[in-house]
Amino acid sequence: MSINQTETPSLWRETAIAAPILEKLNGEITADVTIIGAGFTGLRAALELAQQGTSVAVLDSHEPGWGASGRNGGQVNPMAHELPENIIKHMGDTFGPRMVQSYANSANELFELIKKHDLQCHATQNGWLRGGHTRHSIKHIEEMAKAWAANGLDLTIVEGTELHKLVGSKAYNLASKVSSGGSVQPLSYARELCRAAQEKGAKIFSHSKVNSLERKGNNWQVQTDFGKINSEWVLFCTNAYSDTTLKGLKQSISPVVSVQAATRPLTDEEYEQILPQNNTLSDNRRVVFYTRKEENKRLVFGSIGVSQFCNGSDQQRLQRGLHKVFPQLSAKDIEFYWGGKLAVTPDALPHLHEPAKGILTGLGYNGRGVAMATLMGRVLAARVSGTAPNDLDIPTTSYGSFKLRPFHGIGFPAMVKYYEARDSLDERFSK
Secondary structure (H helix, E strand, O other): OOOOHHHHHHHHHHHHOOOOOOEOOOEEEOOOOEEEOHHHHHHHHHHHHHHHOEEEEEOOOOOOOOOOOOOOEEEOOOOOOOHHHHHHHHHHHHHHHHHHHHHHHHHHHHHHHHHOOOOOOOOOOOEEEEEEOHHHHHHHHHHHHHHHHHHHOOEEEEEHHHHHHOOOOOOEEEEEEOOOOOOOEEHHHHHHHHHHHHHHOEEEEEEOOOOEEEEEEOOOEEEOOOOEEEEEEEEEEEEHOOOOOOOOOHHHHEEEEEEEEEEEOOOOHHHHHOOOOOEEEEEOOOOEEEEEOOOOOEEEEEEEEEOOOOOOHHHHHHHHHHHHOOOOHHHHHEEEEEEEEEEEEEOOOOEEEEOOEEEEEEOOOOOHHHHHHHHHHHHHHHOOOOOHHHHHHOOOOOOOOOHHHHHHHHHHHHHHHHHHHHEEEHHHHHO
């Protein structure tokens, strides 16, 4: 069954700016670059290339922001999941430091892009809190904070009463605070990237699913149900929604479901008490909780789930989590539930691939997609514009593979339950 966002209404769809009016691809056209996927990565790449005078055509099987870009929590979190020293050890002395700095600078890059193109997406850069709720989680946050601060991230530690005031509850006893972090209305952000790219000359087509890719002389030919595009370059920017059009791409990542809930509009008193400085908030549970306020006074609360439709156990998990972090709120306060897929890679870092001449892929943001997908779009555009692979911010690698990926659908729900149980045990023995 193919998911249709109208079947899972979200707060983002209710509050986003109007969707761009786009057409299906009909007939045969030529462009310098074809981009498959109109999410943050593909649209940023299209914008960068179009403003350089490169002819760009973007194809999406649905509409801009339909996938992860319009379903995520909208948090702009500029930190990887690993210590900088481990990233450098894994990637080497050239690309390791570049990757670390890419993460550290990713939030500022995004907000500068928004300002430059006047993107109307309720962007706020008031800082990101990452809270610890157990002795073990606090130790991990302190270790990460020290290491990332030493590598240039604008990060401080907040704890005790000061933190309780910043959060609006006593759910966390210590947190790192990254000042450059923030949030956007993600679907509005995707639609505004689309508008900006169109204004620079990019051609963007909706409801134009790619069926095949074939080499034709010096070009690649991309075919949809009703049209074809011939181009020198083809960029696959499909992330967790990748299919089998490009052999090996789908197997290089594992899709993970992210689910979210949005509350009723909070009262003035509730709104002032919860996250009073409008920080975003997440933690380091195995089954993570993350939350932020929206301009219409609602609270958005998310976690890991098992279904894009966010029903049953996913809704219960969100209800429990919301009440755990903010005891003043409960299930009856929730008005929206929705879900989507993000892509996880074996090393928890984004991947850039060039499997054939003229073919590029950028994907695998591991829950940091708002900032890092935006950055990846710039990197892809730089490669197309002539930057050598060794001079990019992200290394060009061969496909990896999740060996157990064929069993993902069977095992993932059980894994979520297992990690929830581990989180509960940690809390119990930490008291």
